[in-house]
Amino acid sequence: MKRARVITFKIDGQDIGAHEDETILELARQNGIYIPTLCFLEGLSQYGGCRLCVVEVKGTDRLFPACTTYPIEGMEVFTDSDRLHGYRQDILQFLFSERNHVCSVCVSNGNCELQGLAFSTGMDHVEVPYLNPQLDVDASHPLFGLDHNRCVMCTRCVRVCDEIEGAHTWDVVGRGADARIVADLNQPWGEAASCTSCGKCVQVCPTGALFRKGASVAEMRKQATFLPYLSQMRAGWQNEEK
Amino acid sequence: MAKTITIDPVTRIEGHSKITIQLDDRGQVADARFHVTQFRGFEKITEGRPFYEMPSLTARICGICPVSHLIASAKTGDDLLAVQIPETAGNLRRIMNLAQIAQSHALSFFYLSSPDFVMGFDSDPAARNIFGVMQKYPDLAEDGIALRKFGQEIIELLGGKRIHPAWVVPGGVSAPLSEEHHQEITQMLPDALERIQRTLRWFKGVYETFDDETRTFANFPSLFMGLVDEEGELALYDGRLRIVDAVGNIVADQLDPSRYMDFLGEAVEPDSYLKSPYYKPHGYPAGIYRVGPLARMNIISRCGTPLADQEWAEFCSIHRGAVLSSFQYHYARLVEILYCIERIQQLLDTPTILSKHVRAHASPNRFEGIGTSEAPRGTLMHHYKIDENGLIRWVNLIIATGHNNMAMNQGVKQVAQHFIRSTNIEESMLNRVEGVIRCFDPCLSCSTHAVGQMPLHVQLIGPDGELLDEKVRG
Numbered sequence: 049m050k051r052a053r054v055i056t057f058k059i060d061g062q063d064i065g066a067h068e069d070e071t072i073l074e075l076a077r078q079n080g081i082y083i084p085t086l087c088f089l090e091g092l093s094q095y096g097g098c099r100l101c102v103v104e105v106k107g108t109d110r111l112f113p114a115c116t117t118y119p120i121e122g123m124e125v126f127t128d129s130d131r132l133h134g135y136r137q138d139i140l141q142f143l144f145s146e147r148n149h150v151c152s153v154c155v156s157n158g159n160c161e162l163q164g165l166a167f168s169t170g171m172d173h174v175e176v177p178y179l180n181p182q183l184d185v186d187a188s189h190p191l192f193g194l195d196h197n198r199c200v201m202c203t204r205c206v207r208v209c210d211e212i213e214g215a216h217t218w219d220v221v222g223r224g225a226d227a228r229i230v231a232d233l234n235q236p237w238g239e240a241a242s243c244t245s246c247g248k249c250v251q252v253c254p255t256g257a258l259f260r261k262g263a264s265v266a267e268m269r270k271q272a273t274f275l276p277y278l279s280q281m282r283a284g285w286q287n288e289e290k
Numbered sequence: 291m292a293k294t295i296t297i298d299p300v301t302r303i304e305g306h307s308k309i310t311i312q313l314d315d316r317g318q319v320a321d322a323r324f325h326v327t328q329f330r331g332f333e334k335i336t337e338g339r340p341f342y343e344m345p346s347l348t349a350r351i352c353g354i355c356p357v358s359h360l361i362a363s364a365k366t367g368d369d370l371l372a373v374q375i376p377e378t379a380g381n382l383r384r385i386m387n388l389a390q391i392a393q394s395h396a397l398s399f400f401y402l403s404s405p406d407f408v409m410g411f412d413s414d415p416a417a418r419n420i421f422g423v424m425q426k427y428p429d430l431a432e433d434g435i436a437l438r439k440f441g442q443e444i445i446e447l448l449g450g451k452r453i454h455p456a457w458v459v460p461g462g463v464s465a466p467l468s469e470e471h472h473q474e475i476t477q478m479l480p481d482a483l484e485r486i487q488r489t490l491r492w493f494k495g496v497y498e499t500f501d502d503e504t505r506t507f508a509n510f511p512s513l514f515m516g517l518v519d520e521e522g523e524l525a526l527y528d529g530r531l532r533i534v535d536a537v538g539n540i541v542a543d544q545l546d547p548s549r550y551m552d553f554l555g556e557a558v559e560p561d562s563y564l565k566s567p568y569y570k571p572h573g574y575p576a577g578i579y580r581v582g583p584l585a586r587m588n589i590i591s592r593c594g595t596p597l598a599d600q601e602w603a604e605f606c607s608i609h610r611g612a613v614l615s616s617f618q619y620h621y622a623r624l625v626e627i628l629y630c631i632e633r634i635q636q637l638l639d640t641p642t643i644l645s646k647h648v649r650a651h652a653s654p655n656r657f658e659g660i661g662t663s664e665a666p667r668g669t670l671m672h673h674y675k676i677d678e679n680g681l682i683r684w685v686n687l688i689i690a691t692g693h694n695n696m697a698m699n700q701g702v703k704q705v706a707q708h709f710i711r712s713t714n715i716e717e718s719m720l721n722r723v724e725g726v727i728r729c730f731d732p733c734l735s736c737s738t739h740a741v742g743q744m745p746l747h748v749q750l751i752g753p754d755g756e757l758l759d760e761k762v763r764g
Contacts, residue, residue, distance in 0.1 A: 152454065157456075185681055187679035187680055195340075261653070264346065264460070265345075265346035
């Protein structure tokens with residue numbers, strides 16, 4: 049297979065050599081430069097939905113999501129500035145205000161990516177009004193539960209179920225703040241015939257939205273490290289077939 | 291002319307409340323009421339949540355006694371799972387409950403109530419607080435702080451944090467006790483024991499000087515209720531309910547707490563958010579009963595630990611039959627702290643306490659569960675109904691303070707009648723009216739007004755609604 053062309057560009061003043069088919073986020077990580085992410089997960093396709101990984105590019109005012117943007121020769125990327133920091137805090141505030149996130153009584157308290165991002169970006173207040181939507185818990189599945197109150201619509205569950213498990217049980221209905229994760233044809237999860245009960249969605253969920261039944265507060269620890277292994281193995285098979 | 295005196299807010303208690311005192315035409319107290327002015331709504335807001343979250347959700351009812359709710363809620367969870375939890379898990383929960391009771395009693399006795407004993411009920415309110423105690427009796431204040439720390443540290447060593455630990459779960463506890471923490475707790479016990487014995491000696495030396503208060507602070511016949519084990523010993527974690535009357539006779543024994551609805555009714559008064567439970571066979575309001583340390587000392591056949599049993603025998607000698615004055619709640623609290631320390635030692639000595647098997651796993655096997663334990667302030671009951679997916683559909687919580695509601699009201703009236711004899715309000719009179727409430731250590735929520743000036747708001751209102759006199763402090 050022919051490898052993409054090699055280019056050079058800069059992230060935060062550091063010279064980076066890259067293949068054209070690598071995203072700014074991948075390259076930053078390879079070079080030890082931290083960019084916060086939420087919807088991105090190594091091993092899954094890029095979604096570019098959460099916008100936490102936005103970066104600045106010299107010569108334009110537009111912000112670019114690092115997870116879906118590819119560098120070009122001579123590009124100068126900046127990953128950290130007051131402006132970016134402010135936007136990232138705003139995004140987190142919107143996420144916290146959109147649903148009912150109560151860390152102190154959440155199964156993922158202390159092991160939550162959303163909570164971790166709030167800590168690391170210093171988001172200590174929510175300055176926008178809370179929407180306080182009335183949302184249910186889907187506890188119809190025998191092993192797992194889905195609490196819409198804690199969902200951030202990152203769609204990792206949708207992607208892992210489709211791309212890795214191949215079941216495509218999960219999908220999204222509605223738009224904007226009304227968007228919801230649904231199982232099969234908007235059925236209770238326990239009645240979704242396509243679900244194989246593999247639990248991958250639970251492991252990749254960044255918050256306590258998907259959880260193992262019986263887990264009490266702060267007991268959920270997600271384990272998503274199986275993903276890169278699975279996706280690489282699968283990419284290997286596909287290459288062999290070609 | 292008839293008048294109403296309002297004490298709002300009541301100070302040095304946990305939570306928000308007010309007291310109204312109605313005076314008749316001659317300026318005598320006609321009636322007095324204790325109103326709980328805060329509404330929490332936990333029974334409603336937990337609907338729809340997985341029952342596994344209930345211990346941590348209900349623990350948020352209170353920052354002083356979260357452990358009590360954790361335990362009652364987790365026991366309700368055990369009931370829903372229909373499992374027998376491992377023996378070690380039960381003993382570890384017991385230790386945490388004892389530590390909780392010790393620290394809460396220390397808070398009530400030393401921080402909230404000892405200023406009245408040390409400075410006197412008539413002293414200047416500006417100095418009548420824990421800082422005043424520190425200046426006058428630094429040793430006493432230090433003992434109080436140390437005993438509270440003792441309880442809180444055990445909670446932290448077991449559960450990972452002092453307030454709202456998530457360690458008590460349906461089916462047991464989430465982590466076993468390590469050898470290192472076992473040692474740490476063991477080493478803390480002798481110091482705590484010495485401090486509580488010193489405090490007991492001091493209190494026994496001074497309480498007789500509060501003769502007036504002892505006679506009038508909710509001193510009336512009533513029933514007393516609490517948990518005892520099968521031999522009638524003090525049972526704070528589990529057991530069955532025993533009810534004794536004012537003479538000390540056992541009215542009912544070994545009642546199954548999960549059948550509480552058969553023998554306890556809950557009346558609702560229009561002027562308070564706190565319900566008024568009563569003993570059904572005696573009817574409302576004759577079925578008035580008290581719970582908490584005083585009640586427990588009155589119902590038991592013995593404590594079950596050597597030093598506490600000696601103190602208990604001395605406590606019982608105060609009065610023939612049951613000890614009726616609620617002023618003795620304070621004394622009872624000290625005896626219970628002593629019991630807690632001794633009992634923790636006994637539990638730490640059980641051979642299986644370090645066992646790693648501390649949790650039973652199951653799916654819910656019942657749709658209705660009830661959990662009962664003794665909280666610092668008395669019998670605490672959680673009652674849940676769930677659907678087939680384990681989501682909460684209905685909750686009833688009977689909090690210890692609720693059981694005492696009728697007794698607190700009667701106590702307020704009694705003390706007001708004794709101390710308020712004219713329309714001109716003296717601060718010391720009002721402090722005694724509040725003092726009777728403090729005896730019960732009501733936990734109306736999790737906030738306290740212990741420090742600084744006394745925020746007191748008193749209004750004298752004429753029969754036509756005209757404001758005759760007003761005093762605001764704080």
